[in-house]
Amino acid sequence: MKSKGNLRLILAGALLMVLVPLTLIGCTGKQGPTGPQGAAGTAGAPGASGVSVGIIEGQVISKASGKGIAKAAVVTSPALTSATTDDNGKYKIENAPIGSYTVKATAAGYNASSLKVSVTAAKTAAATMSLTAEEPFAMAGVRGVSFRTGDKDVYPGGKLWLTTHYTLKGDAPTHNEAPIVTSGLPNVGVGQYVYLQGKEKDAAEKKLTAWEWKVVGPGESEIKVENPTSSTPRFLAAKAGKYEVMVTATNEEAKKASSKLEVFAGTYVGGAVCATCHSGSVKEDKVSEWLQTGHATKLITTFPSYTAERDYCIGCHTTGYNETDKAGGFDDLAKQAGWDPSKISLTGWLIENKWTVDKIMDSSLGKLANVQCEACHGPGLIHEGIITAKKTGALYGPGACSQCHPQEAQWRLSGHSNTGSKTIHMAEGASCVECHTGQGFVQVKVRGEAAVFPNMATAEQPATLVEPSQQPPVACAACHDPHGFPEPFNKAAAGAAPNIASLQLRIYGNVTMPNGVTVDAKESAVCVSCHADKRDLAYKADYLAGKKTRGAHDNSQSDVFYGVTASVFDFGGSKYASSPHAVLVKEACIQCHMAASPAVEPGTDGKMGTSDDLKATGVGGHTWNVAGTYKDKRVENVGACTTCHKDLTTFNRPAFGDYDGNGKVQGIQEEVGGLLKLLEAQLPKDPKTGAILSSITKDNTNELQRQALWNYAVIAKDGSNGVHNAGFSVQVLQRTYKQLTGKDVPGATIK
16 A cells, blocks of 8 residues: 555656646865966976966955955865955965965955966966955845744734644534644745744844834835734735845844845646656656655655544644645645535544545545645745745755654754754854754765855855855754665564664764774764764874864863764873663664653642653653753653663762772762862962863963863863763773873773
8 A cells, every 4th residue: 555655646646747837154164275287297397497486476455346355255166374364455375386276265254265276486376366245244145944843833813734624523613722833944834834933143242122014015015014013024926926025124223234034935737847857857866765765655655643622633644734725735635525624523524434544545636645845845836935045944844844744842842943044044164064054964964065155155166055144053963864764664573662763864884083093972963973972193293293272172072972083082091991871772872862751740640650640741752851850850861871770870880999089989970070170279270260271272281281171172072071981081081191190090990
């Protein structure tokens, strides 16, 4: 039945429906080659005059004003010494080996520009570039709304996703004003409300205090905006076509700024239309991948279990379901087939009329059965709407998935929800987006593409990211691939738990960390891809030599968990110890950080350990939090630990010795915390603030101090205080202390 339904859905309707009109802030850099191959041979080969170098000189100007742009950055490819323009926009790069170069200029507030030059011996190559102003800082976007996450509709007479309920008594269906579901995409169904969200801060990081909204719809008609002076207005997209949204926001200093965005409204065309291009004939084959997912057969596999009372299921198991719009979704096809929503729910009607899966798939309803392309991308009538949704980065936000998946409620409590545009605001490089934004992670870590913001793009290097102000956070689509399916769902022995790899993880299995060590992270490969110190061995060597000013990065969790000696300085000694966690904790990060939320008090039956126990939902699951509070009491989710550590109630388990030498054997987190304080007291300090040095040079530190600062940072920034890897943490700190002071930690049990 599964393959039969899919074949009907994708192939049977393709010939008919094909006629439907388809109307990531730079952190580090690497020194490039010393020069390219020149016209006279290899770089540096003397020209006719016996001179092997020339000069690149020019000016960076504003295309609008014709005036020079000060402090513009000028770089070359292949890389030479970079330059910064003076007050008149002029720059000079001397001693450029003869050869061909691409010169690129960037400046805050402008789009990048580049040109090609040829350097000849003892000559000056002119390279003047004009820059255009970049697009205004985005002041708003479309917001997703879901009753599952606690969102409330602040407007009267809500436009609702599912409004009717079937009753066993045969009463008229009831109406529920709660279930409002919108995707957050700028591509919506005709007849749906578009919910807008103003930014909290402007480009200068100033708080916004007032908003003015205006919407122009199809035919240049002005559209009514509800709550037009609030930060969260809405408007009804009553007709198919493009809607141009303009917002002017005022900040706390009474300064105004404006921007606009485009929204499209259309109707649903069905997955078979998408398949005509996206099956490999015109575009990359995504349909074949999708067919392997649970989405492709969701209605087929679940409908046999439906009862008349389960009227909410069908909304998420079909495409385009919204009872109050006019977008031709699954519900609209059912109305055309005879369903009357004023009398009964759709599920109730289908069951009473003895509809089977085969009958649904053979009928007009089969066109939008299951979770198809448009369920995530929005209606396909106006293809520009789908393209716009992709260009805005909205597909990487949580809204499209949370139409059906309630995990967003927990995700909002995680650190991941505070990434994206909240932490990325400038386009002066993009090396941080690979872990701080959802789109950046996919583009760089998964696809291996360069991170290029629109204002950094040139003809030679097109943009791969949406602008910084629109960067989506690390949400559902960062970790999960909506199309990919690396292993069959529930690939496990009978009675065993489902294989989480079947949850369409972007990366699975082996991950090579920046330090060069490859680990089999299994289901936690996505986690390890970002939570491993991004400083590679070359950077580490440059740091030791005093060439780099910053030490270990803030993401050393995997280095510690796997006990990677290469991630720290070992002073030429033996390999550091490591706890058995890397072997025994089979699923690594997610086994503990995504463990089920712990039960904290009994439910109505008054007994703990039963199905109605109350849980601390702010811990575990998609919060990734291992600790939190419940009714002002600390909760630690140690359930994943008790398999080995019997009767454990806290992560601060008893240590096996007095590692910090304070005369007491305490919990492991206290022991590691004590060692950090002991080492901190020996590290070089900033003479002005008294804090540990954060900007390191060969003038303010010696080689040994730099090693100690690095090791301290790796363990401190891991953040677990020994929980991830007690043996490694203790040994690194104790050995570093001894190397720095010339003696063991006084009175301590030496690991």
